[in-house]
Amino acid sequence: MSQVMILGGRSDMALACAHAFAGAGHDIVLAARRSETLGPEKADIELRYGVTVGLRDFDALDVDGHEDFAAADPLPDIVICAVGRMGEQDADQDDVAASVAVMRSNYEGPAAILGAYATRMEARGTGTIVGISSVAGDRGRATNYIYGSAKAGFTAFLSGMRNRLTGTGVHVVTVKPGFVATQMTEHMDLPERLTAQPAEVGAAILKAVDKGQNVIYVRGVWRLIMGIIRSIPEAIFKKMSI
Amino acid sequence: MSADLSGWGRYPRIEGRRIPVRDEDGLRAAMADGPVIARGNGRSYGDAAAQVGGTLDMRRMNRMLDFDADTGVLTAEAGVILGDVIAAFLPRGWFPPVTPGTKLVTLGGMIAADVHGKNHRRDGTIGRHVLWVEVMGADGELRRASRSENSDLFAATIGGMGLTGVILRCALQLAPVQTGWIRQEMIPTPDLDAAMEVFERDAAQYAVAWFDCLAKGADLGRSLVILGDHAEPSDLPANRRPVPFDVPVRKARRVPLDAPGFALNKYTLRAFNALYYRVNAGKAGRSVVDWDSYFYPLDAVHEWNRIYGRRGFAQYQVVLPLEASRDGLRTLLDVIAAAEQGSFLAVLKRLGPEKGQFSFPMEGYTLALDFPVSPAALRLLDRLDAITLDHGGRYYLAKDSRVPAEVLHKADPRAGEFARARQAAGYAGVFASAQSERLKL
Ligand SMILES: Cc1cc2nc3c(=O)[nH]c(=O)nc-3n(C[C@H](O)[C@H](O)[C@H](O)COP(=O)(O)OP(=O)(O)OC[C@H]3O[C@@H](n4cnc5c(N)ncnc54)[C@H](O)[C@@H]3O)c2cc1C
Ligand SMILES: NC(=O)c1ccc[n+]([C@@H]2O[C@H](COP(=O)([O-])OP(=O)(O)OC[C@H]3O[C@@H](n4cnc5c(N)ncnc54)[C@H](OP(=O)(O)O)[C@@H]3O)[C@@H](O)[C@H]2O)c1
Numbered sequence: 277m278s279q280v281m282i283l284g285g286r287s288d289m290a291l292a293c294a295h296a297f298a299g300a301g302h303d304i305v306l307a308a309r310r311s312e313t314l315g316p317e318k319a320d321i322e323l324r325y326g327v328t329v330g331l332r333d334f335d336a337l338d339v340d341g342h343e344d345f346a347a348a349d350p351l352p353d354i355v356i357c358a359v360g361r362m363g364e365q366d367a368d369q370d371d372v373a374a375s376v377a378v379m380r381s382n383y384e385g386p387a388a389i390l391g392a393y394a395t396r397m398e399a400r401g402t403g404t405i406v407g408i409s410s411v412a413g414d415r416g417r418a419t420n421y422i423y424g425s426a427k428a429g430f431t432a433f434l435s436g437m438r439n440r441l442t443g444t445g446v447h448v449v450t451v452k453p454g455f456v457a458t459q460m461t462e463h464m465d466l467p468e469r470l471t472a473q474p475a476e477v478g479a480a481i482l483k484a485v486d487k488g489q490n491v492i493y494v495r496g497v498w499r500l501i502m503g504i505i506r507s508i509p510e511a512i513f514k515k516m517s518i
Numbered sequence: 519m520s521a522d523l524s525g526w527g528r529y530p531r532i533e534g535r536r537i538p539v540r541d542e543d544g545l546r547a548a549m550a551d552g553p554v555i556a557r558g559n560g561r562s563y564g565d566a567a568a569q570v571g572g573t574l575d576m577r578r579m580n581r582m583l584d585f586d587a588d589t590g591v592l593t594a595e596a597g598v599i600l601g602d603v604i605a606a607f608l609p610r611g612w613f614p615p616v617t618p619g620t621k622l623v624t625l626g627g628m629i630a631a632d633v634h635g636k637n638h639r640r641d642g643t644i645g646r647h648v649l650w651v652e653v654m655g656a657d658g659e660l661r662r663a664s665r666s667e668n669s670d671l672f673a674a675t676i677g678g679m680g681l682t683g684v685i686l687r688c689a690l691q692l693a694p695v696q697t698g699w700i701r702q703e704m705i706p707t708p709d710l711d712a713a714m715e716v717f718e719r720d721a722a723q724y725a726v727a728w729f730d731c732l733a734k735g736a737d738l739g740r741s742l743v744i745l746g747d748h749a750e751p752s753d754l755p756a757n758r759r760p761v762p763f764d765v766p767v768r769k770a771r772r773v774p775l776d777a778p779g780f781a782l783n784k785y786t787l788r789a790f791n792a793l794y795y796r797v798n799a800g801k802a803g804r805s806v807v808d809w810d811s812y813f814y815p816l817d818a819v820h821e822w823n824r825i826y827g828r829r830g831f832a833q834y835q836v837v838l839p840l841e842a843s844r845d846g847l848r849t850l851l852d853v854i855a856a857a858e859q860g861s862f863l864a865v866l867k868r869l870g871p872e873k874g875q876f877s878f879p880m881e882g883y884t885l886a887l888d889f890p891v892s893p894a895a896l897r898l899l900d901r902l903d904a905i906t907l908d909h910g911g912r913y914y915l916a917k918d919s920r921v922p923a924e925v926l927h928k929a930d931p932r933a934g935e936f937a938r939a940r941q942a943a944g945y946a947g948v949f950a951s952a953q954s955e956r957l958k959l
Pocket of ligand 1: 526556558568617618624678679683816951
């Protein structure tokens with residue numbers, strides 16, 4: 277039975293992935309800080325789909341522990357990283373420690389752990405790595421550029437890793453979900469048509485892994501929106517508030 | 519954050535604060551600022567699951583926690599959707615002991631409304647099969663309530679419409695079945711008397727009648743009575759016997775937009791109803807149908823509530839005591855047929871006796887039909903209220919969106935007792951819905 281390791285396993289998107297992959301018959305490992313609190317999720321997924329769910333403690337910021345974490349047996353067939361931290365742009369931009377925490381949580385930690393898995397999967401010659409990045413990384417904006425810049429770094433890392441691993445049997449998927457109705461965005465008033473439900477993201481990721489897609493936007497309109505946003509000349513863009 | 523809190527009938531339209539609940543602490547915090555009400559999947563028709571100041575969205579509390587494969591007892595959080603229970607446990611030979619006509623309801627919503635199915639006479643309401651509930655009370659304490667522990671709270675919460683506290687978890691006894699199929703018998707009956715005669719035979723576990731609410735005179739109450747029993751493997755064709763729980767997957771359709779109001783009028787309805795009757799009368803007799811088509815025909819059409827257009831619709835569901843049923847139903851049907859405002863979905867069921875403290879059923883017949891909302895339709899419903907009162911009938915709060923408080927209290931003296939008990943226990947200031955405010959509960 278193939279095994280899917282989900283990093284940041286408490287998040288709504290991670291759990292939606294767990295349901296989607298368990299529904300397709302995969303065993304699941306949820307890796308999260310304080311993983312012992314995920315007992316109800318474990319019971320739920322096991323009961324619904326008759327698969328095995330493991331729980332592991334994982335802190336993306338504990339980069340010294342990443343090699344050991346990735347070395348643990350068995351090496352999963354699929355690794356999905358949903359770790360992320362939105363932060364609060366207004367407060368964080370005047371607070372170095374807070375900005376660094378956002379940068380590290382969205383870039384350094386996720387990239388480092390996926391890098392550790394990539395090397396092992398490459399040696400084995402099979403595997404899929406999925407990184408949940410963000411459209412916020414497609415262009416820095418005043419309202420969330422600390423988060424966005426870290427996601428931009430993560431997106432570039434995933435793209436480079438995909439390039440490196442092509443032909444090795446290991447595939448890399450970059451997910452740019454657009455708005456998703458999760459705990460992270462619960463307090464925001466998001467436009468309904470642009471906002472995906474976590475289950476949609478789970479289904480889209482399952483499909484992307486099956487089909488070997490490279491970069492997915494969950495709702496198609498986001499590809500269009502970001503295409504437009506990227507094409508605005510900087511002289512105009514810098515004066516806009518979006 | 520302002521959200522649409524309207525019910526399934528999309529009448530009345532209600533906007534207000536939606537608070538997603540993820541855990542006990544979040545729930546306690548939400549309860550601190552004024553009256554709140556729990557909301558499941560919003561399949562009650564009116565304003566039962568809406569509170570402008572704070573509506574607790576329970577759908578994120580949706581984990582199944584334990585299942586005992588020997589006894590069939592499922593322990594789950596209140597936001598679990600019934601359809602997910604079927605998906606998980608029917609393949610292992612277990613089915614909900616009681617189910618409403620849609621599987622898109624939460625366990626909490628089912629318990630709070632104490633729902634009944636087509637098997638009420640045999641199997642009672644869902645409450646009969648609930649072993650315990652865990653309820654967050656007005657004081658912020660979480661209590662387990664069952665027939666032996668906090669039994670008053672248990673009795674008041676089943677059928678309590680969320681007004682006694684928030685159900686967080688429950689233990690539900692599932693029923694063993696041998697297949698995912700139903701042995702069905704469809705019996706066309708020319709009028710009300712004939713339909714009631716079939717019901718009185720009590721020949722099957724499940725029984726429901728669809729009736730043509732536009733048929734008048736001698737055709738009054740022209741119905742299709744549909745009986746059902748869980749099939750055994752020997753009822754299935756040989757190729758299905760080794761996989762008795764596999765059923766064909768149904769394709770879901772969606773009603774794309776709000777249907778324009780003119781699409782649905784007495785002419786199209788009359789034509790539809792007459793056609794439906796003739797087509798199905800042609801299919802009369804016995805057959806074996808899959809569980810999904812049998813119990814949940816409407817779930818195949820997503821958002822079918824939109825066919826009634828933007829103004830929404832109201833369902834009128836009452837139960838009349840057995841001795842008054844024939845006369846009462848006839849009088850109601852006469853007025854409805856003459857008004858020519860009824861709709862596709864007119865349903866008749868025979869209910870058995872019911873002990874639930876504030877639950878809807880009583881021994882007799884229940885009638886449920888939808889009306890596209892209009893000033894004329896609302897006036898018609900007021901006239902139906904008078905007939906219901908005359909015949910000692912009572913109302914189903916899960917379907918109600920418009921009954922006046924005086925009418926409810928006259929029809930159901932238990933409502934006053936319930937309201938007084940809520941006051942005395944200190945629930946009233948903490949848990950209130952738009953419906954409980956309207957109905958003075
Ligand atoms: C097509 C259709 C067919 C139906 N057929 C039937 C039928 O055959 N028999 C029948 O009995 N009903 C039937 N119903 C009604 C439906 O079963 C009930 O309204 C049920 O309560 C809906 O569940 P829900 O999760 O959507 O709850 P909601 O509509 O969201 O809430 C209903 C009530 O439950 C309360 N509630 C919800 N969750 C909780 C909780 N966790 N704790 C405390 N209170 C809570 C709410 O406050 C509210 O009072 C039908 C509805 C539809 C749309
Ligand atoms: N929601 C959106 O609209 C949206 C849009 C685009 C992209 N995304 C991205 O999608 C992913 C999932 O987000 P979400 O919306 O589901 O939000 P979320 O619930 O806030 O998920 C973020 C998860 O990251 C975990 N995490 C943060 N720092 C960690 C660390 N140091 N070590 C381990 N885990 C850590 C959190 O775990 P704890 O529970 O332990 O805190 C949390 O479970 C994130 O990468 C997010 O950036 C979200």
